[in-house]
Amino acid sequence: MRDTSRARMLSPDRLFGQVAHKLAVSIISGASRTGELLPNEDDIRSEISVSRTAYREAVKFLTGKGLVEARPKSGTRVAPRDSWNLLDPDVLAWHFEADPNEKFIRDLFELRLFVEPSAARLAAQRRSEEDLAKIAAAYRGMTVNPPYAEPTVQADLAFHESIFEATRNPPLQCLAPAVCATIQWSLFLKAPDDRFFFTASLVDHERVLDAISQRDGDLAAARMSGLVIDSLNSTLRLLAGRASENASSARD
Amino acid sequence: MRDTSRARMLSPDRLFGQVAHKLAVSIISGASRTGELLPNEDDIRSEISVSRTAYREAVKFLTGKGLVEARPKSGTRVAPRDSWNLLDPDVLAWHFEADPNEKFIRDLFELRLFVEPSAARLAAQRRSEEDLAKIAAAYRGMTVNPPYAEPTVQADLAFHESIFEATRNPPLQCLAPAVCATIQWSLFLKAPDDRFFFTASLVDHERVLDAISQRDGDLAAARMSGLVIDSLNSTLRLLAGRASENASSARD
DNA sequence: TCCCGGATAAAGTCATACGATAGAAACGGG
DNA sequence: CCCGTTTCTATCGTATGACTTTATCCGGGA
Numbered sequence A, B: 001m002r003d004t005s006r007a008r009m010l011s012p013d014r015l016f017g018q019v020a021h022k023l024a025v026s027i028i029s030g031a032s033r034t035g036e037l038l039p040n041e042d043d044i045r046s047e048i049s050v051s052r053t054a055y056r057e058a059v060k061f062l063t064g065k066g067l068v069e070a071r072p073k074s075g076t077r078v079a080p081r082d083s084w085n086l087l088d089p090d091v092l093a094w095h096f097e098a099d100p101n102e103k104f105i106r107d108l109f110e111l112r113l114f115v116e117p118s119a120a121r122l123a124a125q126r127r128s129e130e131d132l133a134k135i136a137a138a139y140r141g142m143t144v145n146p147p148y149a150e151p152t153v154q155a156d157l158a159f160h161e162s163i164f165e166a167t168r169n170p171p172l173q174c175l176a177p178a179v180c181a182t183i184q185w186s187l188f189l190k191a192p193d194d195r196f197f198f199t200a201s202l203v204d205h206e207r208v209l210d211a212i213s214q215r216d217g218d219l220a221a222a223r224m225s226g227l228v229i230d231s232l233n234s235t236l237r238l239l240a241g242r243a244s245e246n247a248s249s250a251r252d
Numbered sequence C: 001t002c003c004c005g006g007a008t009a010a011a012g013t014c015a016t017a018c019g020a021t022a023g024a025a026a027c028g029g030g
Numbered sequence D: 001c002c003c004g005t006t007t008c009t010a011t012c013g014t015a016t017g018a019c020t021t022t023a024t025c026c027g028g029g030a
Helices: A015-028 A041-048 A052-064 A091-099 A102-128 A127-143 A150-166 A176-189 A195-213 A217-251 B013-026 B041-048 B052-064 B089-099 B100-125 B130-143 B151-164 B176-190 B195-213 B216-251
Strands: A036-038 A068-071 A075-078 B068-071 B075-078
Touching: A015 A052, A015 A075, A015 B130, A041 A052, A052 A068, A068 B176, A075 A091, A091 B013, A102 A150, A102 A176, A102 A217, A102 B100, A127 A150, A127 A195, A127 B100, A150 A176, A176 A217, A195 A217, B013 B052, B013 B089, B013 B176, B052 B068, B075 B100, B089 B176, B100 B130, B100 B151, B100 B195, B100 B216, B130 B195, B151 B176, B151 B195, B176 B216, B195 B216
Parallel strands: A036 A075
Antiparallel strands: A068 A075, B068 B075
């Protein structure tokens, strides 16, 4: 799993970025428990042979996202989970790289269910012609490419992102990465040959597009709600399948 | 305006934190436009007489929040606004320190209106006894202290935050800082002697508490919705008053 | 027993140096 | 005069060593 968020994430080519990534995955995956993280700066330095500068910049980067707390003398610790910025695009990406946690996916879907219908309503009310064109283009991108192919996924994400853009509400738009991450994760789970769900999903999307095109806010909200619920159900089914698979393979 | 978020923000005692704060306010207030930010590292260094280390760590901190982009050799630029993490607690705090922007407040209220009723519904369904006790204690804190006094404000924030906690949905909880910031801002605007709104707000809160206590999700959502709308209307009235004040004072 | 102060360890800050490269300016050919 | 190429400089990235600040811990004294 990679490149979960479409937003430009931290540059992987910078050294501090690599260090931050490594630390973040270790933290989020639970390999580093809430408590002492880095035995001390020097140990890390030697372990991954990186200068103190780069290491410290990585720590500052993670501090900004609430993942770690560095206090003099006591050490740099993994922050308690409830101070993490779970909606930060990077943190989301790291989550999906480190921790395919079902509860987390459920929670994100719940959030989607609260937010996306409202976003669709606003989009229907406020969209410009350019907004609509963008959404329509994204929908078209979903139809002309093969199911579950990369361009299709990108088009799907663009569809939802464009709707957030059309709300003209910047704080609300900040939730788009979370929605996109959820979608990408659920698409990643799906069997690539699950054409039934795909066509159903396509219809859902078309109906939303149609409502937004008509500037019918309530309709857009209702249809978006249906879309999310369908996606949730389908994803839960897949998760259940996975769980039973794991159970049976564990039983062997 | 200070200490907008109740979450422990970046330590102001660290030097890099001061630098980050200074830069952030300058960026968010619009003093630094989207484009070249720091004429170069050395100029800043001399202007505020701080070492390059501290300065760079501040930049990394802000990079993590999407405020700036430091590209390899061309310079460190202010990122376009739509890549800012507007829901980050620090970014919110900086906003309210730098930019009393009416549109932004409206947008945040809109977000509240979408999210808080749903959160209240979940809280009603999932709350433990401890959750309820916490919410009830916060409500009590609002009643026993004088209107608009600091303890009352803190109790108000605690009320809403406890509801988010009771949802048991960590990603959703990440929106609590945004809600708290909005509340704090609207309380800050209010005339301290506006007792009419205060008692009305108190009743709104009590009704929400009651619904959560009864574990009635729909009721809790509806009542929270009413609470937010009341608060919004009251705040808009204040903003309108301010605007006309400004207009009249500008006319003089 | 409790309080206070020094030892200590870890992060914080500073100064300096070198490397790499994007972007601009200078240059030369057409 | 225009445009491609080369050079050059500004700027960020990284590394290193020294020194400062701060909080914890521990031991001594009241």
